[in-house]
Amino acid sequence: MLLCSWRGFTRVAVAFTTAPVAEPKRGAAARLMDFLKPRLIPMNRRRRIYEGKAKVLYEGPEPGTLIQHFKDDATAFNAKKHEVIDGKGVLNNRISEFIFQHLNDIGVPTHFIRRLNMREQLIREVEIVPLEVVVRNVAAGSLSKRLGMEEGTQLPRSIIEFYYKNDALDDPMVSEEHITAFGWASPQEIDDIMALAIRVNDFLSGLFLGVGIRLVDFKMECGRLWEGDLMRIVVADEISPDSCRLWDIKSNDKLDKDRFRRDMGGLVEAYTEVARRLGIMQENEAPRAGAPKLVQ
Numbered sequence: 001m002l003l004c005s006w007r008g009f010t011r012v013a014v015a016f017t018t019a020p021v022a023e024p025k026r027g028a029a030a031r032l033m034d035f036l037k038p039r040l041i042p043m044n045r046r047r048r049i050y051e052g053k054a055k056v057l058y059e060g061p062e063p064g065t066l067i068q069h070f071k072d073d074a075t076a077f078n079a080k081k082h083e084v085i086d087g088k089g090v091l092n093n094r095i096s097e098f099i100f101q102h103l104n105d106i107g108v109p110t111h112f113i114r115r116l117n118m119r120e121q122l123i124r125e126v127e128i129v130p131l132e133v134v135v136r137n138v139a140a141g142s143l144s145k146r147l148g149m150e151e152g153t154q155l156p157r158s159i160i161e162f163y164y165k166n167d168a169l170d171d172p173m174v175s176e177e178h179i180t181a182f183g184w185a186s187p188q189e190i191d192d193i194m195a196l197a198i199r200v201n202d203f204l205s206g207l208f209l210g211v212g213i214r215l216v217d218f219k220m221e222c223g224r225l226w227e228g229d230l231m232r233i234v235v236a237d238e239i240s241p242d243s244c245r246l247w248d249i250k251s252n253d254k255l256d257k258d259r260f261r262r263d264m265g266g267l268v269e270a271y272t273e274v275a276r277r278l279g280i281m282q283e284n285e286a287p288r289a290g291a292p293k294l295v296q
């Protein structure tokens with residue numbers, strides 16, 4: 001939709017510039033082209049749509065778009081633990097961009113359009129399904145706790161779980177029965193969500209395995225994207241070391257948010273390592289002591 005209207009704009013613009021316009025009044029052509037100029041809207045003038053624990057959503061430049069801004073805030077246990085970790089937002093923006101762009105490229109629909117700058121990306125506005133969809137390949141975290149299974153145990157097959165997004169309730173685990181009975185998603189939508197979750201898991205597992213990382217588990221969120229009267233379920237939010245468990249294949253070193261949850265330290269170094277292995281950060285971009293700071 002958006003891209004179409006942009007293409008439309010481009011066509012209009014070309015028509016204005018190439019048509020043999022008879023002596024336009026001075027300045028008129030320039031004014032007609034005004035909409036093509038990037039407009040810099042100061043942060044404090046933007047309309048804030050939603051502020052979450054690690055991200056802010058602002059109104060986008062076109063109807064149906066939003067700007068997703070990655071903050072440096074790290075929270076765990078539903079914000080009972082909170083810290084600001086310099087540089088985390090920049091890393092998550094880049095890593096999530098990389099993953100969502102690849103998902104788009106292999107035909108997995110997502111809300112992602114493009115990255116705008118070090119902390120922000122342009123996304124399609126969707127209606128978020130109030131579920132956290134967790135896919136697990138290896139036992140860890142809450143599954144290990146709940147079922148008394150040692151962390152690191154390979155699961156017999158990938159397991160999909162649903163949690164109801166509600167901080168006050170600590171995101172309780174729910175079944176398909178709860179989801180359909182309370183109208184959070186329809187049976188057809190649950191099927192679509194599970195199909196997406198399996199494709200994302202296959203893609204991510206391979207991607208990370210290729211760079212020596214085991215995808216233990218991850219969380220994703222889905223949204224309803226409306227295109228006229230048609231609606232489809234797309235992958236939304238972010239996929240980053242904040243929302244995945246990533247272990248080094250050889251050493252089992254944790255390269256994810258468990259470093260923060262478990263007070264292990266070295267979070268930015270771990271996220272930087274993930275970005276470096278994926279080929280996102282150029283060698284000369286690696287944070288160095290005393291180096292100039294990345295854009296805030």
Ligand code: AIR
Pocket residue numbers: 132134140141142143217218219242243244245257
């Ligand atoms: N997750 C769940 N809620 C928020 C996040 N980020 C992710 C965790 C982990 C997976 O979901 O980062 O990758 C499973 O989490 P848990 O705590 O249920 O074991």
Ligand code: ASP
Pocket residue numbers: 053074075076077078079080242257261
């Ligand atoms: N992101 C959630 C929180 O901020 C849960 C977690 O990651 O542990 O509490």
